[in-house]
Amino acid sequence: MPRLRARPFSRSETGLHHAQEIGRAVVSATLFRLVADYETAKSELFSSDPAVLRLFARDHYRAATIKPAFTLLTPDGQLLASMDYWSGQWVEEDTDQATGA
16 A cells, blocks of 8 residues: 655645735725634624625524624724624624724
8 A cells, every 4th residue: 555645835835825815814904804603613704895794694693503603893803793692683882982982
């Protein structure tokens, strides 16, 4: 039976990984982010329209057997809103408190 040997990554493979990291950074810096926290794993969805992410979360909340904790973040990573786990309603972040005003 042939033995399998580990091989180092080629330059093209590491370049692809670097490009993916840069792409992720650009996406997260320009789009709103919905984070679904299932306690064992987190999933993220991105959109330029936060209303689309709110609708997606609401529909998923209604249909899901295992309901995640949803948070909606601005492109710069600030908390915009979170979904109340028990009611399924969005709770807006106090913008005065978040901005220090």
